[in-house]
Every structure is written in structure tokens, then in C-alpha cells.
Amino acid sequence: MPTSKDVARLAGVSQSTVSYVMSGRRPISEKTRKRVEDAMAQLAFQPNAGARALASRRSQVIGLAIPFVFDLHRGSIMEFISVIAATARQSDYDILLVTDDEGPQGLERVVGQQLVDGLIIMQVEGDDARVPVIRNLPVPSVLIGIPEKHEGLECIDADFELAGQMCVEELAKLGHETVTLVDWQDEVIRRHVNYVKRFHRGVDKASAAVGVKVLHAPGRVTIAGMEKAVAKALERTKGIPAFIAPEAANADLLVEALANLGLVPGRDVSVVANCSDGLAERQRIPLTTIGFEPDEVSRRAVHMIVRDLTDPASRPPEALELIRPVFKHRKSTIRPRPKR
Amino acid sequence: MPTSKDVARLAGVSQSTVSYVMSGRRPISEKTRKRVEDAMAQLAFQPNAGARALASRRSQVIGLAIPFVFDLHRGSIMEFISVIAATARQSDYDILLVTDDEGPQGLERVVGQQLVDGLIIMQVEGDDARVPVIRNLPVPSVLIGIPEKHEGLECIDADFELAGQMCVEELAKLGHETVTLVDWQDEVIRRHVNYVKRFHRGVDKASAAVGVKVLHAPGRVTIAGMEKAVAKALERTKGIPAFIAPEAANADLLVEALANLGLVPGRDVSVVANCSDGLAERQRIPLTTIGFEPDEVSRRAVHMIVRDLTDPASRPPEALELIRPVFKHRKSTIRPRPKR
DNA sequence: TCGATTTGTCGATACGTATCGACGATGCGC
DNA sequence: GCGCATCGTCGATACGTATCGACAAATCGA
Numbered sequence: 001m002p003t004s005k006d007v008a009r010l011a012g013v014s015q016s017t018v019s020y021v022m023s024g025r026r027p028i029s030e031k032t033r034k035r036v037e038d039a040m041a042q043l044a045f046q047p048n049a050g051a052r053a054l055a056s057r058r059s060q061v062i063g064l065a066i067p068f069v070f071d072l073h074r075g076s077i078m079e080f081i082s083v084i085a086a087t088a089r090q091s092d093y094d095i096l097l098v099t100d101d102e103g104p105q106g107l108e109r110v111v112g113q114q115l116v117d118g119l120i121i122m123q124v125e126g127d128d129a130r131v132p133v134i135r136n137l138p139v140p141s142v143l144i145g146i147p148e149k150h151e152g153l154e155c156i157d158a159d160f161e162l163a164g165q166m167c168v169e170e171l172a173k174l175g176h177e178t179v180t181l182v183d184w185q186d187e188v189i190r191r192h193v194n195y196v197k198r199f200h201r202g203v204d205k206a207s208a209a210v211g212v213k214v215l216h217a218p219g220r221v222t223i224a225g226m227e228k229a230v231a232k233a234l235e236r237t238k239g240i241p242a243f244i245a246p247e248a249a250n251a252d253l254l255v256e257a258l259a260n261l262g263l264v265p266g267r268d269v270s271v272v273a274n275c276s277d278g279l280a281e282r283q284r285i286p287l288t289t290i291g292f293e294p295d296e297v298s299r300r301a302v303h304m305i306v307r308d309l310t311d312p313a314s315r316p317p318e319a320l321e322l323i324r325p326v327f328k329h330r331k332s333t334i335r336p337r338p339k340r
Numbered sequence: 341m342p343t344s345k346d347v348a349r350l351a352g353v354s355q356s357t358v359s360y361v362m363s364g365r366r367p368i369s370e371k372t373r374k375r376v377e378d379a380m381a382q383l384a385f386q387p388n389a390g391a392r393a394l395a396s397r398r399s400q401v402i403g404l405a406i407p408f409v410f411d412l413h414r415g416s417i418m419e420f421i422s423v424i425a426a427t428a429r430q431s432d433y434d435i436l437l438v439t440d441d442e443g444p445q446g447l448e449r450v451v452g453q454q455l456v457d458g459l460i461i462m463q464v465e466g467d468d469a470r471v472p473v474i475r476n477l478p479v480p481s482v483l484i485g486i487p488e489k490h491e492g493l494e495c496i497d498a499d500f501e502l503a504g505q506m507c508v509e510e511l512a513k514l515g516h517e518t519v520t521l522v523d524w525q526d527e528v529i530r531r532h533v534n535y536v537k538r539f540h541r542g543v544d545k546a547s548a549a550v551g552v553k554v555l556h557a558p559g560r561v562t563i564a565g566m567e568k569a570v571a572k573a574l575e576r577t578k579g580i581p582a583f584i585a586p587e588a589a590n591a592d593l594l595v596e597a598l599a600n601l602g603l604v605p606g607r608d609v610s611v612v613a614n615c616s617d618g619l620a621e622r623q624r625i626p627l628t629t630i631g632f633e634p635d636e637v638s639r640r641a642v643h644m645i646v647r648d649l650t651d652p653a654s655r656p657p658e659a660l661e662l663i664r665p666v667f668k669h670r671k672s673t674i675r676p677r678p679k680r
Numbered sequence: 681t682c683g684a685t686t687t688g689t690c691g692a693t694a695c696g697t698a699t700c701g702a703c704g705a706t707g708c709g710c
Numbered sequence: 711g712c713g714c715a716t717c718g719t720c721g722a723t724a725c726g727t728a729t730c731g732a733c734a735a736a737t738c739g740a
Contacts, residue, residue, distance in 0.1 A: 001454065001478075003726055014690050019728055026729095027687055046452030050393030051726035054695045059390060061436070061455075066422065078418045082406065086441040094455065096401070097435040101426040112386030114341065115401075115434065138341075223624050256596065284563050343696055354720045359698055366699095367717055391696035394725050687736070692729100699724085706717070 002043040011039035022047065053114065061094045062305055063116035065107060065130065067123035068100035076248070076276065076294050080122060080144070083298035091306040093117075104133040111137050118305045120144065124155070126194040140308035140315060142301050146194050152318050154308070156301050158292040159322035160195040164202025166327055167244045167272050167290055172210040175336045176242040176270060179212055180233040182226075182250050185219040199246055217243075219250050226250070226257040234261075240336035241269045246290075248275035255283055265332035272333065286330035296323050342383040351379035362387065393454065401434045402645055403456035405447060405470065407463035408440030416588070416616065416634050420462060420484070423638035431646040433457075444473040451477050458645045460484065464495070466534040480648035480655060482641050486534050492658050494648070496641050498632040499662035500535040500586075504542025506667055507584045507612050507630055512550040515676045516582040516610060519552055520573040522566075522594055524587050525559040539586055557583075559590050566590070566597040574601075580676035581609045586630075588615035595623055605672035612673065626670035636663050 004022075008015040013032060020026045021036040028036075039045075053059040064084060067077065085095040096116055098106045107130060110116045117139060121130055124145030131149070134141040143155040171179050181203055183189065184196050207214045215236055217229040234241055243258075245251040251273035258269060265271040265285045273280060273287045280287040300321060308315045344362075348355040353372060360366045361376040368376075379385075393399040404424060407417065425435045436456055438446045447470060450456045457479060461470055464485030471489070474481040483495045511519050521543060523529065524536050547554045555576055557569040574581055583598075585591040591613035598609060605611040605625045613620060613627045620627040640661060648655045 001452070004728095005726075015727080016691075016729075017689060020689085023728075026689085029688060032688075044452070046449065046454075048394065048726050049453040049455040050390045050399060051695090052728080053390030054388065054394050054697090054725090055727040055729080057695075057728095064437075066425075068422070078421075081418075081421070081437070082408070082439060085406075085437040085439045089439065089442060089446075094450070095437045097404075097421070097425040097437065099422060099425045099429065102429060106429075109386065110434070112341070112384070113389040114386075115389040222622055260599075282562055345696075355697080356699075356721075357719060360719085363698075366719085369718060372718075388696050391725090392698080394695090394727090395697040395699080397698095397725075682740095683738100684740105685736105685738070687734100689734085690732085692731090694729085695727090697725090700722090702720085702722105704717105704719090706715105708713105708715080710712090 011035045065121045087302040154319040156321040160198040161202035163325040164199040165206040168206035180215040226253040246274045270333040291326040351375045405461045427642040494659040496661040500538040501542035503665040504539040505546040508546035520555040522585045566593040586614045610673040627672045631666040
């Protein structure tokens, strides 16, 4: 493998000049730059990452803590990761995976070894065990998800509270008086994931504000279970029923359960789901959705950490970014008693 | 951050002794080792990855090339990645992501910069553009998926040919004379993904061997499309129909389409699917599946590359590992005319 | 025109670990 | 008791890049 010294020799300059050509930290004459760049190209030179990290004390690598258990539709986690990795590359950073298998010490390890310059923590829970750890780490971190105690942290997430609010408001605007929230699966709720709470808060807020009654149907794992939950919700609903399904897996099940009960979204009931556009459009009746734009969250998270790293002075003492959800009208809602 | 020199000073030994304690490459007396280990613990010493990589010429990092487009149920890719990362850690390796955004040059970059010691390439296609690139790379690679030209490569994948064979044989054994293969989605086939071909080969082989007629239904993206495909297949089937759904997304749709046509798996038709156990068991009628054990594939891939790296001499000139699929009988098959 | 600044380059050194050669101490066979 | 291999440790050096101080040349302002 060629080194910067080889490049220097070929170009007839010193090694330090080669370094300055790469970093641009000192002025270089056009002529010299050209000679060096030609030499680099000729030798297919690539700077050694280890040496670079050693000398500069920065690895140009960001650690990405990925979740062990998957709340979200698992595919969407993959999307997060892809986008994060691709976005990081645009700022000349690479992504190193940190799994939950090592526990929070995994984070201490990659930072301690100076393998990474900063961290992005995915799927942060309400009382996440990783939070106290990263507080004591000498590198910046960005959290995706919002822990209970988030003073002094940089967090980003979809605005679940607003999403809950928007769902209820939208259904109220259509004329629904009772709305059933198909809840997350027990397992998720039990883990105190924060965004569930936030979504609920938004739903409750809007419910109080616009005077809509909200029923809670537990999230079920099987179709049979979902059918039972739906039936129960129907019993307690006056007028045309409306459902909010904030978990993709449940949206799927809900639609199927409704179909089995002979109910067509957009004709007999209203359904607002939170799922990918793909899933929504694959349904017989395309679903109206509240979208969470995972790409947007990922990109912003990367930009935040990159800014922290390239310009530490600009690092805010605390940041809490909420990404506005997007409401997409499709065909699964109905006006029980058209206004106008 | 403490360095090995700090540890040496505290323990009253030389820096090289600290290094030998860590690597075990020279005998160290029990007494000295203890002193050094205590000092390391006291200082919470972690060796600097960059310096280590520079001196040893190995980064202890494996590059993982992740797919840009997702054939498999996207969630399962996430599973691959998690397991690969966790398994790598067990051999003291970390995982660096390489996305397709950079194209095959991304692989050249991470290797050229000596960021990684080896590569795992996921989701390898029949004529994958990355294959010619890795052939010229000075580090070992392991491919998940099998390209057309695989001489001199180390590949691993699920044994799709055997899977196709097993599906047909199983249905034949039950007594079916006609079997419908719900094919992959056009997009996947068009990309010449190799495993589709291999699955077909297995199906054809078994079909010829046991004298079962095989119909092909195109994979559809919508329920309506799937219903049409199923109806067409039914027309051309004599006796009780049987379906093979080798793609998880299609399995889902197939079951729904059958339900809409009033057909119950295990009562009116036989269905063998390839999907996760979770999905299979969530169905009203738990699906009999052919399982591809992604964990097994991931673990083996990591073990292969780690072996290549730790003992280069043991590297085989070529390897083609096929993981045997697992047939799980549940409730979605039926004997048209019981034999015995 | 001269001093002051800027431009462009070089040499030397630091970064933290791994590893090689050297060397005294220890154990072994006889 | 002697030669010899092994054990256990140290000092020195290499790994490849970034960066600092130095310095000559070019540019500028008055």
C-alpha cells in the first residue's frame, strides 16, 4: 500500500506538503497541488485510517447504537440505518455498529478505544440505561427518541404528541364523535417507551379540545385477538366508528380484522394508520396515514452529530428536535355526517 | 485518556511489557501480569484503536456491505445485521457499514484506508457488480448469496435449491398432484437474483422426480392482483390445490387472498410458506413453513471471515456453504387423499 | 525602497501500540 | 559444577499521518 511518503517522493515534495494538500490547512500553490494530486492518483493513494486517527485524534467514525428488540416495524429500522450510513458518508464519516449485546459498556468501549468520535443512539426509551452512560462520555451523542430526563442532551424524534393530536383532530373534523385507538402491543407499552406516552398525550389533548370520546383497544398480536378487540370497540361506539392504528403491525391486522367483520374502510369505518406509504398503498383501500418520515429523522440526527464534531463550539447545551408528522389523505376515511 | 505508558509507569514495568500482557505473545510472570492488570483496571485503560491498527496493521474491524434495495422481508435484513455484529464482537471484531451509495468503490475505499481487515457482502446477486471488485482486493471477503461466477470465492447462503425440492416433495408426499408456485415479485426476478433461480431448479427437479405438475403464479404486490393469480391457478388445478409461497410478503398476501375467496389453508388448500416463525404463527391457521434460518447464515459468515483473518493459512481456495432449510409442520397443509 | 506581512514549503516531532533484538535470571540435563 | 535452552523483561524502533516552527520567496503598504 502506498503511503503519503511515496506520494511525496513521486511528486518531488515533502510528506508534510502532501498532508497539507489533503487537509487544505495551509496554502499550497496550484502547481504543487497539481503535482501531488497526480501522484496520488497515479499511486491510487488512500490515507491510512489508523495513522490518521492516531495523529489527528479523530477517527472519522460515528458509532451507531442499534436496538436489540424492535418496536417499530423492523423494516423501518433498516431504513434508519441505511439513511444514517449514507448521510454520514456525505460528511466523510463512517458508521460503526454497536449492538445491545455488550450492554451500555459497549458504548464506553468504542469511545474508550477512540474508535468513534461520537455516537448516535437509536430507539431511546424513557428510562434508557444508556443515557446515564453517555452523559459521562467525552464525546458528543445524539439520541433518536426522547428519554424522561433529557436535560443537556441532544435528542431528535418524530413528534408523536402532534401526531396523536392530528389524528384525533382530523377524525373530529370529519364528524366522528367516538374514536378507537388501537394501542401498541403490551410488550412495547410495558417497556415504557416514551413515544407511546407522547402519542397518548396528544390524543388526550385533542380529545379534550374537540370533544371527541376516545376508546382504547389493546394492541393484539393475532387476527383473532384483533377481531375481538374491534368487536368490543364497535359495541361501545355510537355512529360510524373510527380507528387510529399508530403501530404498523397493528394497522395491518386491523384492516384484516375489519375485512373479516365485513367492514370496509372508507365506506363503513374510518381508519388512520401510521405505516409506510408502501404498506398503505398496497391495501385494497389505500390507507390514510400519519407518516413519520424516518429518513428525515435520520438525516437530521447525522447532521446534528456532524455539526457537533466539526464545530464543537456550536454545540448547543441542549436540543430537542421534533419532526412534524405528515398526514396523507387516501381512501380509508369517511364523513359520518358531512358538514358544509 | 490513559495510555499503555501510563499503565507501565503505574505498574513499574516497561510499556512493552504492558503490550505483551495484553497480547500474550510472550510469557509474563504471574506477579507482573497481576500488577499490570491492576494498573489497567485502576486507570480504566483502553488501548487506542488507531495506534493499534497502525502498529499491528489490523484494525479488528470487518466491513459489512449492506444492500440498497431489499428483496427479503426488510426486517430479516435487520436480523442479519444484528446477528453479524453480535457474533463479530465475540471474536473481538467490530462492524463498519458500507452502503451501496458509494457503489463498489466504497469497498475499495474502506479496504484502501485499511479501515477494515475483511468484508462480508450481503445480498449478493447473480452478476453482482461488487464481485469483480472484491476479487482484486487484498483482504478476504465472504459473500452472503451466490453469484454466477463464484470460483475462488467464499460464499454462504441458504440452500434454496433444496428448499424448493423439499416443498414439492412434501406436498407430493401428502398426495397433491398439482402445485402452484407463487413466484417472487417481478422486480426481484428481473434483477437476476440467483436464489430465485436456485429455488426454481429445486422445484423443477423434485417435480420431475416425483411427478407433480407445477404451475407458476406471478408474485403480486396487491391483494387484488394476488386474488386474480390465485383464481387462475385454481382453474388449472385438478383436485385440492397446493401453494408454495417462497417470499414472505407474498405469503401474507396469499393467505389473505385465499381467505377472501373463502378458502381455508389446512382445510381446503395446502400452503407452504417461507417466512419468519412469528409471521407464520400469527396467522389464523398457523402456516407450515420452510425456514431459512438467517441467524445461522449470519453466524457462519462471521466465523468464516474471522477464520480467514486469524489464520490466513487455513483459508480455503474456495468455499460454498449451503445452509439446510428447516421444514416446520404447522396447520396449513392437508392430505387430498390420505395414503397409508 | 524598505520593513512587514503573506505565501508556500520543508524538517522534525508527536501520536500510542506492537514487535524485534538483547540480556540477565532461572531451570535443566549431565 | 558447566553449558544450554527457556523465561521474563527492557529498550529501541517502526507504523503513517498531522501539525508546529522555521524559513525563503513573493507581495504589499507607505
